[in-house]
Amino acid sequence: MRMYDIIMKKRNGHELSEEEISFAVQGFTDGSIPDYQISALMMAVYFQGMNEKETIALTMAMAHSGDLLDLSAVEGIKVDKHSTGGVGDKTSLVVGPMVAALGVPVAKMSGRGLGHTGGTIDKLESISGFQTTLSTENFIENVNKIHMSIVGQTANLAPADKKLYALRDVTATVDNLSLIASSIMSKKIASGADAIVLDVKTGSGAFMKTEKDAIDLAREMVKIGTGAGKDTIAVVSNMDQPLGNMVGNALEVKEAVETLNGNGPEDLMELSYVLGAYMLIAAGKADSLEEGMEKLRETIENKSALNKFREFIEAQGGDGAVVENTDLLPKASIVMDIISEEAGFIKRIDTSEIGMVSLILGGGRETKDSEIDLSVGIELKKKIGDRIEKEEVIATIYANDLERLKAARERLDLAYEISVTPVNKQQLVKWVISKNGAKKY
Numbered sequence: 136m137r138m139y140d141i142i143m144k145k146r147n148g149h150e151l152s153e154e155e156i157s158f159a160v161q162g163f164t165d166g167s168i169p170d171y172q173i174s175a176l177m178m179a180v181y182f183q184g185m186n187e188k189e190t191i192a193l194t195m196a197m198a199h200s201g202d203l204l205d206l207s208a209v210e211g212i213k214v215d216k217h218s219t220g221g222v223g224d225k226t227s228l229v230v231g232p233m234v235a236a237l238g239v240p241v242a243k244m245s246g247r248g249l250g251h252t253g254g255t256i257d258k259l260e261s262i263s264g265f266q267t268t269l270s271t272e273n274f275i276e277n278v279n280k281i282h283m284s285i286v287g288q289t290a291n292l293a294p295a296d297k298k299l300y301a302l303r304d305v306t307a308t309v310d311n312l313s314l315i316a317s318s319i320m321s322k323k324i325a326s327g328a329d330a331i332v333l334d335v336k337t338g339s340g341a342f343m344k345t346e347k348d349a350i351d352l353a354r355e356m357v358k359i360g361t362g363a364g365k366d367t368i369a370v371v372s373n374m375d376q377p378l379g380n381m382v383g384n385a386l387e388v389k390e391a392v393e394t395l396n397g398n399g400p401e402d403l404m405e406l407s408y409v410l411g412a413y414m415l416i417a418a419g420k421a422d423s424l425e426e427g428m429e430k431l432r433e434t435i436e437n438k439s440a441l442n443k444f445r446e447f448i449e450a451q452g453g454d455g456a457v458v459e460n461t462d463l464l465p466k467a468s469i470v471m472d473i474i475s476e477e478a479g480f481i482k483r484i485d486t487s488e489i490g491m492v493s494l495i496l497g498g499g500r501e502t503k504d505s506e507i508d509l510s511v512g513i514e515l516k517k518k519i520g521d522r523i524e525k526e527e528v529i530a531t532i533y534a535n536d537l538e539r540l541k542a543a544r545e546r547l548d549l550a551y552e553i554s555v556t557p558v559n560k561q562q563l564v565k566w567v568i569s570k571n572g573a574k575k576y
């Protein structure tokens with residue numbers, strides 16, 4: 136078999152066989168096929184697409200490109216949650232402690248930022264001392280002891296995805312349905328959870344810009360998960376504006392702590408309750424969405440979720456005192472309010488631009504090896520549908536560098552559209568997709 140022929144076959148719009156896909160994935164993983172040939176194949180896939188059979192073959196080849204994590208030593212039904220990538224999305228930091236406080240084992244492998252979107256691992260690293268790399272033994276021990284551990288993708292868990300993820304990030308081949316579905320599901324299959332709750336984002340800050348594409352992606356992932364013997368459900372949620380008010384690593388941890396303290400923004404709270412309730416149902420700890428949500432609400436009211444977050448941080452070497460004092464998180468040296476030049480109602484927020492502003496400030500990677508600045512970001516003071524007066528603060532920028540601040544500011548101005556007539560608030564949770572089909576929420 137020759138890689139050249141495989142690239143040409145896909146470029147010309149033909150279906151690849153399981154053997155051809157497996158040959159490419161294995162060769163990429165062991166280094167015998169170079170980055171440039173895989174990049175060319177990814178671009179061919181981007182334009183020609185992959186059918187369901189090919190997507191499943193790619194998922195399975197990547198899932199089996201390294202070790203499969205054996206979680207049989209963890210008691211109970213292990214439920215994982217994964218988002219397709221958003222801006223300001225810190226739900227894992229809220230949902231994880233809530234469901235773990237109710238005894239559901241959360242054994243989660245998370246990612247770093249991808250493109251304009253943030254990643255849970257980068258966010259957690261803004262907590263002083265926090266370790267995102269643990270041995271498998273420690274990881275399992277923590278889940279058994281405190282019901283929660285979140286680590287980065289280990290070197291040998293779906294290593295083909297790890298390499299491909301980094302390559303796609305710099306070759307403009309992230310936002311393709313088959314590539315996203317296989318990337319996420321290969322990790323979920325390799326990391327040993329019994330059930331998976333997926334949060335598929337749609338809108339200007341998502342990789343899937345339209346609701347139809349998001350539903351198609353959700354259906355594909357549910358099919359792959361179910362086919363692999365995992366109880367899988369997907370929620371399609373709105374990413375036409377950032378989730379919550381904070382965008383940026385330490386700022387998002389701060390907002391997660393406030394949320395666990397009962398002072399979170401409404402949208403973050405709502406999505407956390409919905410995703411958490413589906414996790415409880417999958418774990419056999421709730422019979423309905425309403426019952427699940429009620430149980431989760433109690434974990435906020437009685438502070439058991441906040442206490443769980445502290446336990447989790449300390450078990451991974453971090454400074455648990457941040458749950459009482461978020462001033463312990465890294466802080467930017469420059470804080471600048473952005474003032475609205477007109478009065479009206481917020482009509483549109485270009486959410487991928489907000490993600491790019493955070494990246495420009497230093498909060499995301501420009502190259503594979505960039506060091507990121509954990510303290511920078513944006514605080515949104517207004518969301519879609521809100522009234523704004525002339526000269527009222529629309530957003531606050533947190534920065535450490537004047538040049539970057541200037542570039543970020545120019546870009547932020549262009550991300551908002553204000554209307555003189557009232558604008559409706561946006562619906563957050565739109566669809567629920569299970570193996571039985573798609574249902575409006």
Ligand code: URA
Nearest residue numbers: 219220314315318319
């Ligand atoms: N998250 C992933 O893990 N992979 C993708 O391709 C997109 C989001």
